[in-house]
Amino acid sequence: MFTIPTDCRYTKTHEWVRLDDDGAFTIGITDHAQELLGDVVFVELPNVDAELRAGDEAGVIESVKAASDLYAPLAGQIIAVNELLDEQPDLINQDAYGGGWIFRMKALSPDDWQDLLDASDYQQLISGED
Amino acid sequence: MLIFQRSVEGRVALGQWVDGDLDLSDLPEAGLRQTKAVLPEVSELQVVRHYTGLSQRNFGIDTHFYPLGSCTMKYNPRGVHEMAMQPQWLSRHPLSAVDDHQSFLKILFELQQYLSDITGMPGVSLTPMAGSQGEFVGVAMIKAYHDANNDTERTEMIVPTAAHGTNPASAVMCGYTVKEIPTGSDGNIDVDQLREMVGPKTAGIMLTNPSTLGIFSRRIKDVSAIIHEAGGLLYYDGANLNAILGKVRPGDMGFDVMHLNLHKTFATPHGGGGPGAGPVAVADRLKPYLPIPTVVFENEKYRWTTKNDSPDSIGRLSCFMGNAAILLRAYLYIRLLGRKGLTRVADFATLNANYIMKRLQQAGFECAFPDRRASHEFVISFKKEKKQWGVSAMDIAKRLLDYGCHAPTTYFPLSIPECFLIEPTETESKQELDHFIDALIKIRGESETDPELVKTSPHTCVVKRLDDVKAVRELNLTWKPTIND
Incomplete structure (x- = not known):
């Protein structure tokens, strides 16, 4: 069974999105996604300050099995990226919701976060895939 | 273990040494090496054991069943290899006078014709040196065609989600944006969705049929009609040609351009990164853009084409005719099997x-x-x-x-x-x-x-x-x- 924290929101493309105390959002890929990908070997991070629309490509995750695009879950600006992933991409496998975070962004309309999938919606989505 | 690790200083294999003294006096001083060459110093038997040992560790088609999907790891008949190793082929040089290698040019000319016949496409260029290069050439010709028509707003290449990774890569290499189209639950691409996706920005679509899912797309004629009506062209990835040899031709399905992986369908050697060959075949409208040289037959003689023959050619992909020895093997394979054999x-x-x-x-x-x-x-x-x-x-x-x-x-x-x-x-x-x-x-x-x-x-x-x-x-x-x- 995969971990799906209830304090996050989710996308159909398997990103998790957490609302932080400062009102910005932290984004990573879900436990389910890292399990499907297998050992992650490279992460192409977005540029800090980049302005993205929801659904825009925000980076690439490459595993021993496949290369897979990472998408911005919300419209907004990238304010930080997890540079540790350059040297330790396997943090995504080890700690998908913690040390394996990928980027942080400031959303144009933070309320859109509420419209993303909640934990039970996401649970349903991935059990549908099985 | 590497062969260098077997090396002992001063050990030589005299049986392979040249007869007599080597006269190096005509080599320019500046070209002579100042340091000792880094070579393994081993006996002949050590070399034999080393490489035989490596070959025994290999898990290959000569030793094991090898059902690697999409790669068509079929057996390369030894007879083809034996024929291709005749000295009259091995001693050819592309810069020798055209009159002196009419036989080889004839083979290349006939191979162009065979591939044209097999694919249902009138134009063939044999020069691309790998399937990936063939793909690049194919998309580059699509671009050249749209550019020649001043149709420069066409920036999108449609690629199915199940495509080979090389397809979107080739499209991007040629400056296109990739638009993915999903596969329906029956394994076909979703024709209704395709109809909605196409428009004035559509440069073309890259497909293989049968697809990478091992399914023949039944609605391929609909797909080609939709793309052509939108002003785009259809690219056929020849990776799965083995399945349809002699049964249906990409040209008849409505494709405008394709590459052929000779190592997959025509049993030339696989792997190791080459030498490869990825000839391209095109419909009439793309013929002017084919890479040069091709071989033509004029006044009872075969000759290479040049830029003068095809001023709109996208150019050269390789010196002369790419990996000619591989082309020779594909030719021999086709001749060995014949029309009926290829269908079988x-x-x-x-x-x-x-x-x-x-x-x-x-x-x-x-x-x-x-x-x-x-x-x-x-x-x-x-x-x-x-x-x-x-x-x-x-x-x-x-x-x-x-x-x-x-x-x-x-x-x-x-x-x-x-x-x-x-x-x-x-x-x-x-x-x-x-x-x-x-x-x-x-x-x-x-x-x-x-x-x-x-x-x-x-x-x-x-x-x-x-x-x-x-x-x-x-x-x-x-x-x-x-x-x-």
């Missing part, structure tokens, strides 16, 4: 794939598209096995090595979880196919009763599980010997 290739490639698929289905394996007949390859998924016993497609792939079978392609296409793409090719006997099927059935049993056995496999190979992550992150192909000057 498709018959048996398809029969073998369907035989394995049916038996696996009967044994309880889950096919990705159980209602569709396989083309020359098909997809099975081990999702159930993974869930029940924790045994992944990769574990089963590794265990197959213990049973003397190379693993099929794993985890591709990406859209099917825990999958194998199985392609037996036409060159395997029923006994080999049965051995493979029985091995898979046994492994499935082991997965239930002793999953650890499968998860820790292979147990019989020289090399066990490799560290995939280290291999990718610390790729180091250079070994430097310590040099004593």
Whole structure:
């Protein structure tokens, strides 16, 4: 069974999105996604300050099995990226919701976060895939 | 062990030494090496043992069944190789006078004609030196065509989600934006969605038919009509041509341009990164853009074409005619099999794939598209096995090595979880196919009763599980010997 924290929101493309105390959002890929990908070997991070629309490509995750695009879950600006992933991409496998975070962004309309999938919606989505 | 590690200073293989003294007096001083050459110093027998030993560790088509889906690992007839190794071919030089190599030019000219006939496309250029280069050439010609029509707003190339990764890569190399189209549950691309996707920005679509899922797209005529009506062109990836040889031609399906992987369909050597050949074939409207040189027959003579013959050519991809020795082998293979033989290739490639698929289905394996007949390859998924016993497609792939079978392609296409793409090719006997099927059935049993056995496999190979992550992150192909000057 995969971990799906209830304090996050989710996308159909398997990103998790957490609302932080400062009102910005932290984004990573879900436990389910890292399990499907297998050992992650490279992460192409977005540029800090980049302005993205929801659904825009925000980076690439490459595993021993496949290369897979990472998408911005919300419209907004990238304010930080997890540079540790350059040297330790396997943090995504080890700690998908913690040390394996990928980027942080400031959303144009933070309320859109509420419209993303909640934990039970996401649970349903991935059990549908099985 | 590397051959350098067997080296002992001063050891030589005199049996291979040149007769007499070498006269180097006409070499320019500046060109002479100042330091000792870094070469292994070993005896002849050591060389023989070293390379024979390496070849014995190899898991290849000469030793094992090799059903690597999408790669068409068929047998290369030894006779073709023997004919291609005749001295009259080996001693050819492309810069010798055209009158002196009419025979080789004739072969290339006829190969152009054969490939044109097989693909249903009037124009052929043999020069691209790999399938990937052929793809690049194909998309570059589509671009040249749109540019020549001042149709420069066409920036999008449509590619199915199940396509080979090289397709979107080639499109991007030529400056296009890739638009992905999903595959429906029946394995066909979604024609209704395609109709909505196309428009004035559509440069074309890149497809293979049968697809990478091993399914022949029944609505290919609809697809080509939609793309052509929108002003785009259709690119055919020749990766799966083996399935349809002599049965249906990409040109007749409505495709405008394609590449052929000679190593897949026409049994030239595979792998090792080459030497390869990826000829391209085109419909009339793309003929002016074909790469040069091609070979033409004029005034009872064969000759190379130049930029004067094709001023709109996209240019050269290789010196002369690419890997001519590979082209020669494809020519000989086609001549050896003939028109009927090539059609039988498709018959048996398809029969073998369907035989394995049916038996696996009967044994309880889950096919990705159980209602569709396989083309020359098909997809099975081990999702159930993974869930029940924790045994992944990769574990089963590794265990197959213990049973003397190379693993099929794993985890591709990406859209099917825990999958194998199985392609037996036409060159395997029923006994080999049965051995493979029985091995898979046994492994499935082991997965239930002793999953650890499968998860820790292979147990019989020289090399066990490799560290995939280290291999990718610390790729180091250079070994430097310590040099004593």
